[in-house]
Amino acid sequence: MTSPITVRELSKTFFDEGRGEIRAVNSISFECHEGEVFGLLGANGAGKTTTLRMLSTIITPSSGSAAVLNHDVVTEAEGVRRNLGFYSASTALYPRLTARETIDFFARINQYPAARVDERVNYLIERFGITKYADSRVDRLSSGMKQKVSIARTVAHDPRIVIFDEPTVGLDVLNALEVQESIRQLRTEGKTIIFSTHIMSEAEKLCDRIAIIHGGRILACDTLANLRTSTGEHYLEDIFVHYVKDPSDPVIRK
Amino acid sequence: MNWSVFRLLYVHEIRLLVRARRTIVLAVVLPALIMPLMLLTSKYSNDQRAQTLTDTTYKFSIVGPLSVRIRGLVEKTREQNPKSSKSFKFAEILTEDPENSLETGDIHFYIRTQTGEGADKITDGPKERLSGVPLITVVYRGNQDISSAGRGRMVELLELARQRDTELALAQHGFTGDPRQLFVISTTNLASGGQVSGLTAGRFITAILVMMMLTGGSVAALDIIAGEKERGTLETLLTTAAGRTEIVAAKQFAISSIALAITLIQALNFFVYIKLNVINLPEGFHLELSSSMALTLLLLFAPLAIMLGSVLLMLSAYAKSYKEAHLYFFPVYLLGLLLSLASLLPGVPLRSAIAIVPIANVSVAAREILVGRPDLPMILLTFLVMLGVAVWLMRTSSQMLSREDIVLPAHAEPAEFLGGRALFGKRVLRWFALMWAVEFAAAANVPYLATLQRQLIFNEVVVLLGASLLMIRLYKLDPRETLSLRGVKPVVWLAILCAIPTANSAAVAVFRLANIFIPVSEELLRGTSEGLIPAGMPQWQLFIFLAVLPAVCEEIAFRGVLMSGLRHRLRPVTLAIVVGLIFGMFHMTLFRIAPTAVLGVALTGIALLTGSIFPGILLHMGNNAWGVWAGQHGFDPDAMKPWQSAAMISIFALSMWIIYRSRVQPETNHKRS
Numbered sequence: 001m002t003s004p005i006t007v008r009e010l011s012k013t014f015f016d017e018g019r020g021e022i023r024a025v026n027s028i029s030f031e032c033h034e035g036e037v038f039g040l041l042g043a044n045g046a047g048k049t050t051t052l053r054m055l056s057t058i059i060t061p062s063s064g065s066a067a068v069l070n071h072d073v074v075t076e077a078e079g080v081r082r083n084l085g086f087y088s089a090s091t092a093l094y095p096r097l098t099a100r101e102t103i104d105f106f107a108r109i110n111q112y113p114a115a116r117v118d119e120r121v122n123y124l125i126e127r128f129g130i131t132k133y134a135d136s137r138v139d140r141l142s143s144g145m146k147q148k149v150s151i152a153r154t155v156a157h158d159p160r161i162v163i164f165d166e167p168t169v170g171l172d173v174l175n176a177l178e179v180q181e182s183i184r185q186l187r188t189e190g191k192t193i194i195f196s197t198h199i200m201s202e203a204e205k206l207c208d209r210i211a212i213i214h215g216g217r218i219l220a221c222d223t224l225a226n227l228r229t230s231t232g233e234h235y236l237e238d239i240f241v242h243y244v245k246d247p248s249d250p251v252i253r254k
Numbered sequence: 255m256n257w258s259v260f261r262l263l264y265v266h267e268i269r270l271l272v273r274a275r276r277t278i279v280l281a282v283v284l285p286a287l288i289m290p291l292m293l294l295t296s297k298y299s300n301d302q303r304a305q306t307l308t309d310t311t312y313k314f315s316i317v318g319p320l321s322v323r324i325r326g327l328v329e330k331t332r333e334q335n336p337k338s339s340k341s342f343k344f345a346e347i348l349t350e351d352p353e354n355s356l357e358t359g360d361i362h363f364y365i366r367t368q369t370g371e372g373a374d375k376i377t378d379g380p381k382e383r384l385s386g387v388p389l390i391t392v393v394y395r396g397n398q399d400i401s402s403a404g405r406g407r408m409v410e411l412l413e414l415a416r417q418r419d420t421e422l423a424l425a426q427h428g429f430t431g432d433p434r435q436l437f438v439i440s441t442t443n444l445a446s447g448g449q450v451s452g453l454t455a456g457r458f459i460t461a462i463l464v465m466m467m468l469t470g471g472s473v474a475a476l477d478i479i480a481g482e483k484e485r486g487t488l489e490t491l492l493t494t495a496a497g498r499t500e501i502v503a504a505k506q507f508a509i510s511s512i513a514l515a516i517t518l519i520q521a522l523n524f525f526v527y528i529k530l531n532v533i534n535l536p537e538g539f540h541l542e543l544s545s546s547m548a549l550t551l552l553l554l555f556a557p558l559a560i561m562l563g564s565v566l567l568m569l570s571a572y573a574k575s576y577k578e579a580h581l582y583f584f585p586v587y588l589l590g591l592l593l594s595l596a597s598l599l600p601g602v603p604l605r606s607a608i609a610i611v612p613i614a615n616v617s618v619a620a621r622e623i624l625v626g627r628p629d630l631p632m633i634l635l636t637f638l639v640m641l642g643v644a645v646w647l648m649r650t651s652s653q654m655l656s657r658e659d660i661v662l663p664a665h666a667e668p669a670e671f672l673g674g675r676a677l678f679g680k681r682v683l684r685w686f687a688l689m690w691a692v693e694f695a696a697a698a699n700v701p702y703l704a705t706l707q708r709q710l711i712f713n714e715v716v717v718l719l720g721a722s723l724l725m726i727r728l729y730k731l732d733p734r735e736t737l738s739l740r741g742v743k744p745v746v747w748l749a750i751l752c753a754i755p756t757a758n759s760a761a762v763a764v765f766r767l768a769n770i771f772i773p774v775s776e777e778l779l780r781g782t783s784e785g786l787i788p789a790g791m792p793q794w795q796l797f798i799f800l801a802v803l804p805a806v807c808e809e810i811a812f813r814g815v816l817m818s819g820l821r822h823r824l825r826p827v828t829l830a831i832v833v834g835l836i837f838g839m840f841h842m843t844l845f846r847i848a849p850t851a852v853l854g855v856a857l858t859g860i861a862l863l864t865g866s867i868f869p870g871i872l873l874h875m876g877n878n879a880w881g882v883w884a885g886q887h888g889f890d891p892d893a894m895k896p897w898q899s900a901a902m903i904s905i906f907a908l909s910m911w912i913i914y915r916s917r918v919q920p921e922t923n924h925k926r927s
Contacts, residue, residue, distance in 0.1 A: 056493050059658050078497055086493035092486035096273040108262055110495045157495075 002070065004161055004192045005032035005055065010064035011216075012050050024050040026216035027064065032161075032194060037187050039207030040196040041240060047216040048196040049088070052165045055194070056086040068161055082111055085154040088165035095139035099130050099149045102138060103156045110157030124152040128182075144175045151182050155191075162186055164195045168202065180206060200236040210236070212243050219243040255503065259496050263504030271474050271508060281470030285516045288466065289523040303399070311343040312404035313360070315352045318367030320388055327415040328408075335414065342407050356395060362404040363394035365412075448542030449626045456621030457597045463520055463555060464594040464613065467513045467562045468587050474512045475566035478505050479655070480579035502655040506648060509567055513559035521552055547623050550633060554616045557640035561612065562590065564647035571655050597621040604632040612643045678729035682819030686836055689721050689811075693840065706791075710799050714807035718840075722807075722815040737814035740866040743916050750860075750869045753909035754876030758884070759894060760906035761852055796882050805875035812837045812854065813861040813870050830858040853877065856910075863917040 012025040025047040032038040040048045053059045055066055057077035065072065071079035093102055103121045112120060125134045128148045133141055138149060155162060164183060168176035183206055187193060197203055203210055204224065211221040220227060220243050228234060231242045271277045316325050325346070332344075349355040352364035373379055373389035383389060390412060394405035421432070443450070482488040491501060524543060569586055573579035596602065596614035604618045615636040622628055693713050696703055703709045726733055733739065791799075817833050824832060837858075838851025857870045894902070 058489060058492050078495055081493060082495040084493070086490075088489075092490060094270060094487055095485070096270050105262075105266055106494065109259065109266075109491075111259075153490075 003031040004034055004069050005038075005067070005194065007031070007051075007055070007066045008064055010051065010054060010066050011062050012047075012054060012059065013062045023216050025054070025061075028213070028216070028218045029064075030211055030218060030221050032192055033209075034192055035187065035190050036208040037183065037193045037195055037206050039203040039210040040194065040213055041198070041200070041203045041207075041210050041236075042196070042213035043198055043244075046198075046213045048198075048213055049165055050216075051213070052086075052088070052163050052194065052196055055080075056084055056163055057081055058086075082157070083160050085157070085159040085162040086165070087150060087154040087163065087167055089167065089169040093138045093146060093150055093153065096137060098135050098137055099141070099145075099152075100125065100134045102149055102153050106153040107156035110159070112157040120156065120158065124156060128152045143171070144178070147171065147175050147179060151179065155186065159191070161192050161194070164193065166196055166198070168197070168199065176202075200240065204236045212240055214244050256497065256500055259500045260504055260507075263496060263500055264507055267478060267504055267508035268511065271477070271512065274473075274477060277470075277473050277477065277512070280473045281512045281516060282519065285466045285470060285519045286523070288462075289520065290527055293527055307400070307403045308342075310400055310404075311345050312362050312400070312407065313345050313347050314404065314408065315347055315349045315355065315361050315364040316367065317352050317364060319369050319372065320367035320390070324365060324367050324390060324412075324415075327419065328411060331411055331415040331418060334418070344404075344408070352393070356393065356401075362398070362401045363392055363408065365408070366391040366393055446542065446626075447540045451540055452542065452624035452626060453621070456624035459520075459551075459624065460558075460597060460613070460617035460620045461591060461594040463517065464558070464562070464590050465587075466516050466520070467559060468566070468583075468590050470516050471509055471513045471559075471562055471566050472583050472587075475509045475563070475570045476573075476576060476579045476583070478509060479567065479570040480573045480576045483574070484576050498655070499652070502652045505655075506564060506567055506651060510560045510563035513563045514556065517552065517555045517559050521548060524548065542626065543624070547626075547628070550623055550628065551620060554619055554633070554637060554640065557637070557644040558613065558616050560644040561640065561647055564644065564651045565590075568647075568651045568654055571651070593617070604629050604636065609635050610639050612640060615639060678725065678731060679819050679822055681729075682725070682816060685721060685725060686816060689717050690840060693717055707795070707799055710803055714803045718811040719807040722811045725815055725819075731818070736818045737810060738818070738861060738865055738867045740868075742864045742866045742869055746864055746869050746913055746916050747872070749909040749912035749916075750873050750876070752912075753873055753906055755880055756902045756906040756909070757853070757856070757873065757877045758881055759899070759902040761849055797879060800882050801875045801879040804878060805871050808837070808840075809857070809861075809867050809871045809874055813857055813867050817858060817861060826862050830855050830862060833858040859910075860913055863913050865918040869913070 007028060007030050009027045009029055010025060011023065011027050014022045014024055028047075028051065030038075040051065042048050050059070054061050054073060055068060057073050057080050060074055065074075067073065068080040069083050071077075071083070073080050094105075097105065100121060103124055104117060107117045107120055108114065125131055128151065130145065130148050130152065133145055138146060141149065151167075164179075167179045167183075171179065180202065183193060183195060195203075195206060207224070209221065209223050210227065212219045212227075220230070220239075222230070224236065227236075227239050231239050233239045233242055271281075316328075328344075347355070347361050349361065349364075352361065352366075355361045356364060368376070368389045368391070370386035370388050373383065373387070374385055376389070379389060392405050392408055392412070395401040445453075479488070482491070492498075525548070565586060566583075569582045570579050573582055590613060593611070593613035594617045596608060596611070597617040597620065599608075599618075602608055602618060604615065604622050608618050609615050609632050619628075619633050619636045623633070696712060697709065703712050725731070726736055812833055816836065817829065820829055820832060834851045834853075834855030834857075837854030838849075841850040853874075857874060860873065861867055861870050
C-alpha cells in the first residue's frame with residue numbers, strides 16, 4: 001500500500017533583501033503512514049511551515065516532489081486540497097460569518113456532497129461543543145471558541161489528511177489541551193495527521209513518528225522509541241539537542 | 255472554470271462585503287444620497303443667497319471732492335429705475351474713515367471720487383482713462399459675499415447713471431435722438447434648456463461617478479485582498495479545494511459588482527430626481543434624458559466600472575497590508591479623477607484622439623450625450639476601447655493574483671536580493687516617473703528655469719543625462735551594453751541621412767492620413783508641425799540647444815537606459831511603443847505628446863534593429879535641426895501637396911526598410927544577463 005503522503009528531495013528557496021538567498025527547505029524526504037500522527041519537530045525558522053505550505057499547495061516547491069494521496073502538489077493541486085484539511089496559527093476565520101456559516105462554507109467550497117452538508121455541519125457543531133454559539137458571529141467569540149470553530153472548519157469536508165501547523169501557538173494551557181484532544185480524536189477516526197510543533201512535550205504525547213527538522217533539513221525521522229535507542233537519550237528535548245548539535249549523524253528511517 | 259465554486263465564492267464575497275458597515279455606507283448609502291443632497295443643497299443655497307442678497311440693506315459711503323455730484327446721480331438714477339430700487343436697498347452711512355469702517359463691517363463698500371486733476375496724479379489707475387477725466391472707484395472686500403454683491407449692483411447703477419449723464423450731455427449739444435435707438439442688441443440661444451443643463455451635468459457626471467466608484471470600490475477592494483491578507487483569511491481560502499482562477503474571478507466580480515451597483519444607483523438617482531422631478535430642482539435646471547441616452551451612458555459606464563474594479567484589485571493585491579494599500583490608493587484616485595475631468599477641456603470633442611484615452615473618452619462622450627449631440631461611431635469606438643482595456647486589466651489582475659509573492663507577501667522577489675541589472679529592470683520605470691515629476695515640478699515652480707536655455711540644460715543634462723549616469727553607476731551596469739554603444743553598417747548611415755529631411759514631414763503626413771480614420775483635433779495637428787523656435791537666439795545656440803543636446807541626452811536616457819531596463823520584460827514591438835509613449839510624455843505640452851511619441855517609437859525601433867544608439871542620435875539631431883531650419887525659412891509641411899507627402903513617406907519608408915534589411919540578429923543585439 002502506498003503512503004498517503006510522500007515527499008522526495010523537496011526544496012524551497014526564498015530571497016530576502018536583508019538576508020539574501022534562503023533555503024528554507026533543503027532537499028527533504030519522508031513518508032507518512034495511513035492513520036498515524038507524523039510530527040515535524042523543529043525550532044522557529046527550521047522550515048516546518050514552509051514544508052507544510054508546500055504540501056497544502058499554498059506555495060510551490062523550488063525543486064523535488066511531493067504527493068498527497070497520489071496527487072502531485074504542483075500538477076494536481078486541487079486534488080490535493082480536496083483531500084486535505086489545513087490548520088495553522090496564521091489561518092484565520094472570517095469575522096463577519098457565524099460559526100455555522102463558516103463550517104457550511106468550508107464544507108461546500110471543499111466540495112463535500114451538497115445533500116449532506118447540513119447534516120455534517122450539525123454533526124461538527126455538536127461534536128466540537130459549539131452549539132450554544134453556532135449562530136454567533138465569529139468576531140464575537142472568545143479565542144477558545146474560535147479555536148474550536150477553526151478545527152471544525154478544517155475537517156468540515158471530512159478530509160483523509162489533516163495538517164496542523166503549530167496549532168497551539170499563543171493558546172493557554174486549557175485551549176492547547178483541547179486542541180491536542182481533537183488531534184487524538186481525529187487519529188481514532190483514521191485520519192492521517194501531520195503535526196508541526198516546537199514544543200517537545202506535545203510531540204512526545206501525540207506523535208507516532210517524529211521528524212527532527214533543522215535549518216531546512218531533516219536530521220532524524222523515526223518513532224520516539226527508536227530515536228531514544230539511536231541517541232541513548234531519554235527525553236525528546238535531549239534527543240533534539242543531540243541531532244541539532246551534531247547534524248552530521250542523521251538517522252532517517254522512511 | 256468551475257462555475258458552482260465561482261458562484262459559491264461570489265456569494266460569499268458579497269455576503270462579507272454587505273456585512274461590513276463601511277462598505278454599505280460608502281458603496282450604497284453615500285452614492286444614493288449624494289445626488290439628492292447635492293441638488294437640494296444647491297437649490298437651498300441658491301435660494302438662500304438670493305433671499306439674503308435681496309433682504310440686505312447695502313451700507314456704503316461716498317467720499318472725495320465729487321461726493322455731492324455722484325450722490326445726486328445715484329439717487330436720481332434710482333428714482334428713475336424704481337424696479338432696481340425695490341429689489342436692492344442701499345443706505346449711505348457718513349464716515350470719516352471709510353477704509354476703517356469697511357474693515358470693521360460698518361459699511362459694505364464705499365465710493366471714492368476723484369477729480370480729473372486728482373486722478374491724473376495716480377500712477378496705477380485704469381489705463382483706459384483719458385487725462386482730465388474724473389475717477390470713481392468702488393472699494394469693497396471680495397472675500398465678503400454681501401460686499402461683493404453690493405459692489406456689483408452699485409457699479410451697475412453708476413454705469414446707468416453715466417449713460418443717462420451722457421444722454422443729457424448729448425442733448426445739450428444738440429443731439430436730440432435717443433442714442434439707444436441707434437441699434438438694439440439682443441441674443442437668441444438655440445440650445446434648449448435641457449441641453450444647457452446637460453452641458454453642466456455632462457461636465458461632471460463622469461468625475462462624480464469615478465470618484466464614487468473609486469471611493470466605494472476601494473473599501474471593497476482593500477478589504478477583499480489586502481484586508482484578507484492581513485487577517486490571515488486569504489491563506490485559509492487558499493488551502494481549500496477552490497482553484498485560484500475561481501477565487502480571483504469571484505473577488506474581481508464582487509468588486510466590479512460594487513462599482514456597477516454605484517453606477518446603477520446613480521442611474522436610478524437620475525431617473526427619480528431629474529426625470530420624475532421628485533424634488534424641486536435648482537431654477538433653470540431641466541435635464542432632457544431619453545431612455546436611449548440613459549442606456550448609452552450605462553453601456554459606457556459598465557466597462558468603466560469593471561476597469562476601475564480591476565485596478566483597485568491589483569492595487570490591493572500588490573500591497574502587503576491594508577495600510578500600504580491606502581497609500582497606493584491616493585495616486586490612483588488622483589489619476590482617475592484627472593482623466594475623468596477631460597470633459598472640462600474646452601474645444602476637445604469626442605471626434606479626436608481623446609476617444610482612445612480610457613476614462614477621458616467616457617467623460618467627453620457623456621458630455622456629448624447629455625448635451626444631445628451624441629456622435630454614435632465615436633461612442634462605439636469609446637465603448638470598444640473601454641471594453642478592451644477592461645478585459646486586459648481583468649486578465650492582468652488575474653495573472654497577478656496567481657503569483658506566490660503577491661499571495662504571501664513575506665517573500666521578496668529574487669531581484670530585490672540580486673540587485674544590479676535584475677533590480678534595475680524592476681526600478682527603471684520608477685526612476686523615469688520620478689524624473690518626469692521633477693521636470694514637471696521644476697518647470698512650473700522654478701522661475702530661474704523660465705528661459706529656454708536654462709530649462710533645456712536642467713531637463714536634458716541634469717535630469718535625463720544625470721539620472722541615466724546615476725542609474726548606470728548605482729546598478730553597476732555595463733555602459734557599453736546598456737547604452738548600445740556599437741558601430742553600424744555604412745548603409746545604415748545612408749538610410750538615416752535620407753530619413754532626416756523626411757521624418758518630420760512623414761509624421762505630419764501620417765497624422766493627416768490617420769485623421770481620415772481616427773479624427774485628430776486641429777490643435778494636435780498643429781502641434782505636429784509647429785516648431786519650438788525662440789526668437790533672437792544665435793544660430794549656433796539654436797543648433798546646440800535644440801538639436802545636439804536633446805539628441806544626445808534623450809537618446810542616452812530613452813533608447814539607452816530605459817530601453818535597456820525594459821527589454822528583458824517586453825517584446826520588441828511592445829517595447830518600442832512603451833518607450834515611445836514615455837518619450838512623448840516627457841514632452842510636457844499636451845498636443846506635442848502624440849507626435850513626439852510617434853518619433854519615439856521610430857527611434858526605439860531603429861535602436862532595436864541596429865543594436866546601436868548612434869543612428870538614433872543622428873536622426874534625432876537631424877530631425878530637430880531640420881525642424882529649426884524649416885521653421886526659420888517658413889517651410890510649412892501642412893502646405894505640402896498629396897504627391898509631395900506621398901514622396902516623403904516613401905523616402906522615409908525606404909530608409910526604414912534599409913535599416914530593417916541591415917538589422918542585427920537579436921542574439922548579437924544584446925547579451926542576456
